[in-house]
Amino acid sequence: MPTQEEYQEGLDNLARHHWEVDLVITHTCSTSTVTSLKEALGTPVEADELSDYLEHIQQRLTYRSWYFGHFHHDLLLPKNLRLIYHDVEKIGRD
Template structure:
């Protein structure tokens, strides 16, 4: 089984995955997954509280997968060794918390998932670089190139797209006009040229079924 939900901002929104809110977990095993669409927040400062929540997730019946958002500590995240998992590059935060890196195509339960985290912090001017904001929140040239190469290898066809932010067109549909950067434009190209069944994203702190192929998630937990 594969479930998906929005930002967890550990510790602020992680309790959506407790037994009261996510009752289905009693029937899951470590072979089952829940995907977080960015702003995981569990690799931020290595504080005692943060380590508690990582252990809390590790003790759950399921495996936690996440793409990065804009609110991540990329200095810490990028210290983890890059490994291969299900066909793509990952960081293992622990045995059952896995960061799905940008531009990868994973085979999970027989389905292809294209992942590409990152987004722009519109409040970055009120943050401190290297402490509460990192320029790596937006992709570099090499990450775009790797994404295109992996999509080419998969004939530009996947089952699911998992991102943090969205295309320019999708942002217009949810009336969000505060971002306009190369990542949004890249996603506009993918929305036009990539064949996929469904695209899930977070970032905008709402739950909206935009249309039959695009879903914005925050608090809702969906079964794929």
């Protein structure tokens, strides 16, 4: 898990960029997304401190796409979220 200093550094970096980025790549996802995945995957996944932190970010952040892979599945989700495991995707502007 990140330290409190690392959590703060992430928030500070996003604030410096006015909470706007093209792409987010994280290991796991926000708490609300974890809740959606429980139903979609039918597996027992639980929110934690890191998913709560990412929830705070997701609520404020403007982003084009958000990729994460912790749950070892491939799934396209609402809000331009992408759970990725085996799939390969081109990232960038066309």
